[in-house]
Amino acid sequence: DTAVSQTPKYLVTQMGNDKSIKCEQNLGHDTMYWYKQDSKKFLKIMFSYNNKELIINETVPNRFSPKSPDKAHLNLHINSLELGDSAVYFCASSQGRGQLSYGYTFGSGTRLTVV
């Protein structure tokens, strides 16, 4: 049973296209995140939702739009893809906003390549 699952695992697409990445967690956590890991392996937070409410929105181009239909799902839609969007995108979840002694549980990542 996968705790945090992302689809697709790999995504190759052309510049200018619009694509979505889906994430689901079955841990009963109430907070979910999207992180971007670039070629230098630097993990940077993009968005976070708590019980479907947006609580973290870092400086990310507005071509990126998260959507949380319920607390178990957090999807990421990207419009007008650019070469610089190529990276691995990780979804993660945690229980609560203040109690994080066990950190996040990460999904296996989506490797996005824009050509």
Next chain:
Amino acid sequence: GQNIDQPTEMTATEGAIVQINCTYQTSGFNGLFWYQQHAGEAPTFLSYNVLDGLEEKGRFSSFLSRSKGYSYLLLKELQMKDSASYLCAVRADSSASKIIFGSGTRLSIRP
């Protein structure tokens, strides 16, 4: 600003001990995490420190000094499977759940 520094790469020998250091400068502090990430895989949680001192968990230990903005991860009895990147991460804000990651230390274990 937020800054987390750790060495880019380290090499150690199977069976030995290695210490990976992390220094941080953040606007606030509410806990420090260490994660392990094998190539092509997701980061997995290793340890959490919020008070000064050493936390031991099997072959892995993590130390924190809040006054010095310093932590280390100690790996004992190294095994080949310990070859991975080790990410230091800090939660800077107690009211939100954002964790800021360092760029990671790639550890290579040689026989």
